[in-house]
Amino acid sequence: MSSIADTGITHVHDDHDHDHKPRGFLNRWLFTTNHKDIGTLYLVFSLLMFFIGGSMALVIRAELFVPGLQLVHPEFFNQMTTMHALIMVFGAVMPAWVGFANWMIPLMIGAPDMALPRMNNWSFWILPFAFTMLLSTLFMDGGGPAAGWTLYPPLSLQTGNSFAFVVFAVHMMGISSIMGSINVIATIINMRAPGMTLLRMPLFVWTWLITAYLLIAVMPVLAGAVTMLLTDHFFGTSFFNAAGGGDPVMFQHIFWFFGHPEVYIMILPAFGVISEILPTFSRKPLFGYAAMVYATASIAFLSFIVWAHHMFTVGMPLEGELFFMYATMLIAVPTGVKVFNWVSTMWKGSMTFETPMLFAIGFVVLFTIGGLSGLMLAISAADFQYHDTYFVVAHFHYVLVPGSVFALMAGTYYWLPKWTGMMYSERWGKLHFWLSTIFVNVLFFPQHYLGLAGMPRRIPDYSPQFADFNKISSIGGFAFGLTQLIFVGVIVHAVWVSKKKARARVWEGAIGLEWTVPSPAPYHTFEKAPDIDESMVPHADEISH
Amino acid sequence: MSQQADNAYYVPHGTHWPIVGSLGMITMLASAGLWLNGSNTAQWVFYLGAAVIVFMLFGWFGDVIRESESGMYNRQVDSSFRLGMAWFIFSEIMFFACFFGALFYARALVVPWLGGEGAGASTNEFLWQGYLPLWPTNGPANIGGEFQTIPAFGLPFVNTLILLTSGVTLTMAHHALKAAQRGPLVAWLAATVILGAIFLYFQVEEYHHAYTELGLTLGSGIYGSTFFMLTGFHGMHVTLGAIMLAVIMFRCMKGHFKPDQHFGFEAVAWYWHFVDVVWLGLFIFVYVL
Numbered sequence: 001m002s003s004i005a006d007t008g009i010t011h012v013h014d015d016h017d018h019d020h021k022p023r024g025f026l027n028r029w030l031f032t033t034n035h036k037d038i039g040t041l042y043l044v045f046s047l048l049m050f051f052i053g054g055s056m057a058l059v060i061r062a063e064l065f066v067p068g069l070q071l072v073h074p075e076f077f078n079q080m081t082t083m084h085a086l087i088m089v090f091g092a093v094m095p096a097w098v099g100f101a102n103w104m105i106p107l108m109i110g111a112p113d114m115a116l117p118r119m120n121n122w123s124f125w126i127l128p129f130a131f132t133m134l135l136s137t138l139f140m141d142g143g144g145p146a147a148g149w150t151l152y153p154p155l156s157l158q159t160g161n162s163f164a165f166v167v168f169a170v171h172m173m174g175i176s177s178i179m180g181s182i183n184v185i186a187t188i189i190n191m192r193a194p195g196m197t198l199l200r201m202p203l204f205v206w207t208w209l210i211t212a213y214l215l216i217a218v219m220p221v222l223a224g225a226v227t228m229l230l231t232d233h234f235f236g237t238s239f240f241n242a243a244g245g246g247d248p249v250m251f252q253h254i255f256w257f258f259g260h261p262e263v264y265i266m267i268l269p270a271f272g273v274i275s276e277i278l279p280t281f282s283r284k285p286l287f288g289y290a291a292m293v294y295a296t297a298s299i300a301f302l303s304f305i306v307w308a309h310h311m312f313t314v315g316m317p318l319e320g321e322l323f324f325m326y327a328t329m330l331i332a333v334p335t336g337v338k339v340f341n342w343v344s345t346m347w348k349g350s351m352t353f354e355t356p357m358l359f360a361i362g363f364v365v366l367f368t369i370g371g372l373s374g375l376m377l378a379i380s381a382a383d384f385q386y387h388d389t390y391f392v393v394a395h396f397h398y399v400l401v402p403g404s405v406f407a408l409m410a411g412t413y414y415w416l417p418k419w420t421g422m423m424y425s426e427r428w429g430k431l432h433f434w435l436s437t438i439f440v441n442v443l444f445f446p447q448h449y450l451g452l453a454g455m456p457r458r459i460p461d462y463s464p465q466f467a468d469f470n471k472i473s474s475i476g477g478f479a480f481g482l483t484q485l486i487f488v489g490v491i492v493h494a495v496w497v498s499k500k501k502a503r504a505r506v507w508e509g510a511i512g513l514e515w516t517v518p519s520p521a522p523y524h525t526f527e528k529a530p531d532i533d534e535s536m537v538p539h540a541d542e543i544s545h
Numbered sequence: 546m547s548q549q550a551d552n553a554y555y556v557p558h559g560t561h562w563p564i565v566g567s568l569g570m571i572t573m574l575a576s577a578g579l580w581l582n583g584s585n586t587a588q589w590v591f592y593l594g595a596a597v598i599v600f601m602l603f604g605w606f607g608d609v610i611r612e613s614e615s616g617m618y619n620r621q622v623d624s625s626f627r628l629g630m631a632w633f634i635f636s637e638i639m640f641f642a643c644f645f646g647a648l649f650y651a652r653a654l655v656v657p658w659l660g661g662e663g664a665g666a667s668t669n670e671f672l673w674q675g676y677l678p679l680w681p682t683n684g685p686a687n688i689g690g691e692f693q694t695i696p697a698f699g700l701p702f703v704n705t706l707i708l709l710t711s712g713v714t715l716t717m718a719h720h721a722l723k724a725a726q727r728g729p730l731v732a733w734l735a736a737t738v739i740l741g742a743i744f745l746y747f748q749v750e751e752y753h754h755a756y757t758e759l760g761l762t763l764g765s766g767i768y769g770s771t772f773f774m775l776t777g778f779h780g781m782h783v784t785l786g787a788i789m790l791a792v793i794m795f796r797c798m799k800g801h802f803k804p805d806q807h808f809g810f811e812a813v814a815w816y817w818h819f820v821d822v823v824w825l826g827l828f829i830f831v832y833v834l
Binding site for chain 1: 553554556557558559560561562563564566567568570571574575577578581582605621624625626628629632633635636637639640642643644646647650651654655656658659663664672673682683684685686688689762763764766767768769770771773774
């Protein structure tokens with residue numbers, strides 16, 4: 001195994017013929033069919049959205065710094081909460097994972113590119129237009145959407161001129177996601193190198209395969225839901241109007257049938273990345289590989305039958321409350337399997353704590369806090385107290401920020417040397433981790449107390465007894481936001497400044513096909529399918545007996 | 546596997562069609578938004594955007610057809626297309642499932658609740674007293690006024706037979722293609738396209754009847770909403786399917802496809818059977834029940 005690490009290149013390329021990148025900026029980025037370039041586009045785009053959405057969060061935290069209305073109009077505050085969520089969900093986290101999928105899946109399974117390269121280009125190049133349209137709504141008569149990212153009617157139907165544009169932006173994001181996930185499925189099913197059997201695939205590939213199935217199943221449902229909103233608003237239909245025999249609660253059911261799997265769409269690839277990183281820096285194979293695959297599939301299946309736990313207080317029959325409560329609690333079982341296996345992977349490992357590992361460990365600890373507060377929310381009777389309070393805000397930010405976003409950062413640090421060919425600054429990376437971890441807790445932990453004490457979400461003003469925790473939370477928010485500038489600095493440094501070349505196998509304990517190609521990964525890789533031997537796949541020995 | 550090395554997976558180098566498609570899409574949707582907000586000039590920009598999309602589809606599929614006919618696609622590329630089409634159709638099924646779900650939810654739960662069943666007792670008592678929860682309904686406020694429904698065993702039943710027959714003619718065309726019989730292939734395809742067109746003609750006829758004589762419109766409460774959205778989206782899919790079939794027919798006339806390699810044909814056939822099956826669901830749940 002070490003011989004691979006030392007020689008670096010096991011797959012020699014005919015560089016003269018193939019490593020020519022397209023000439024010219026437009027050819028390279030606008031017309032590209034290369035999975036690495038498209039992956040880079042996705043990642044850069046999502047980082048930009050991360051900062052735009054983050055700025056909106058800072059508007060919210062600035063307004064909530066002290067009680068009373070001081071900085072922004074309440075209507076604008078509502079637009080900020082709505083847009084922050086839409087941008088972070090559809091513009092930052094989801095495209096970032098598609099970027100990882102683009103870069104890593106072909107490298108991990110030994111494929112020459114994604115299965116449908118032209119469509120891959122289109123999946124990405126819809127997004128800048130969709131988000132330009134979404135952001136432009138802030139400047140329209142009546143402002144942007146302000147009914148929350150869930151777009152519940154009848155409130156969302158009162159949106160001003162921007163309403164149709166919001167709906168169409170969601171349609172475009174949906175088209176992009178569906179094409180992206182079709183590509184992921186076709187790539188994983190059809191493009192694996194000989195010998196890369198399904199149960200030898202890296203866990204990141206597995207989690208993305210399952211995520212892609214979720215996306216294809218639920219994005220069309222969201223498209224249908226917003227289409228019904230559109231026709232209710234403009235064409236006189238009565239889907240969500242009780243006077244016409246419809247029901248606003250029906251929107252909530254349809255929305256959350258999309259919305260709950262959507263939650264897992266954002267977290268399953270994170271599970272995959274963490275399952276790649278922990279074994280590398282523990283220098284041990286992943287504990288319970290097959291169990292991890294089955295747990296991921298179980299979580300995905302369960303995600304389709306738990307949606308109404310988002311609407312316990314809306315007035316459902318008792319049977320509904322009970323079914324959705326128990327079904328939701330079932331998810332704790334496969335999720336528990338995952339956390340147990342991550343901890344067991346580290347158990348007695350020869351651990352080192354490079355930046356990716358720090359973020360991965362931070363993920364395991366902090367995501368679990370979010371998971372446990374999720375269990376509290378799953379208890380229907382108790383949820384009547386928590387519903388629509390800051391406790392919910394704290395819960396889902398714990399699974400999304402030190403969950404999905406930490407995993408994105410972990411993955412970025414892990415594969416950045418593979419992408420750029422240069423080592424990033426470990427000192428600044430670690431500083432980024434520690435400041436992020438401290439301030440993410442300063443930001444979100446007090447919100448648990450605020451919620452339990454009864455502070456409602458999505459309200460720009462609050463009762464004075466909530467002042468202290470809000471002040472702490474806002475300080476944490478600004479500090480966390482500023483800390484992310486370090487992340488940009490580390491990336492810029494690694495891409496343009498760093499002189500420290502990365503080896504093919506960047507990390508001593510890393511196993512997998514992506515480490516058999518040079519760093520940076522050549523423009524075209526695996527044009528001939530690699531001959532896979534047992535040492536190149538992390539789970540081969542486990543499967544063979 | 547050594548065979549694969551000789552005939553590598555075709556990865557196209559650069560394409561400008563996606564960005565053309567995106568520009569068409571944003572033109573179309575942004576002007577649709579302006580149009581909905583009351584701008585009449587925007588509708589012409591909307592048509593322009595739609596034209597750009599059509600141009601993109603011609604160009605993009607044209608490239609793919611040329612590459613396919615010149616033998617650049619190996620079996621593995623073929624599999625990618627199969628997976629892509631299959632999962633695209635699955636996404637379409639989920640889109641229709643959304644509207645079927647709305648229909649079932651409204652019929653089975655919302656309407657009885659508005660009529661006072663279960664926890665809806667006080668809703669009925671205080672908001673909609675005297676509302677009788679019968680289907681079809683336009684709700685307790687009688688939104689859109691009185692209306693009549695279209696009987697299942699008239700035109701809709703005829704349309705069911707037409708679509709089912711078109712599934713048979715399409716299968717005949719497929720057999721002819723596999724037997725390398727060009728004449729029957731084109732004839733059966735033409736029959737399929739014509740049946741699709743007759744179906745659409747009857748649908749337009751039925752809509753006209755509903756709007757002018759039955760008082761049934763998109764605005765007829767939940768019944769009108771579910772009826773027209775489900776049948777309308779289905780009709781749009783039949784239109785698209787018929788256009789795709791016509792393209793395949795012209796390709797067959799030009800001598801495209803081989804008896805053992807003709808995924809373009811099969812993809813459209815899958816799509817046609819999908820709209821067929823959706824219609825069966827519509828016929829049962831929207832018209833008959």
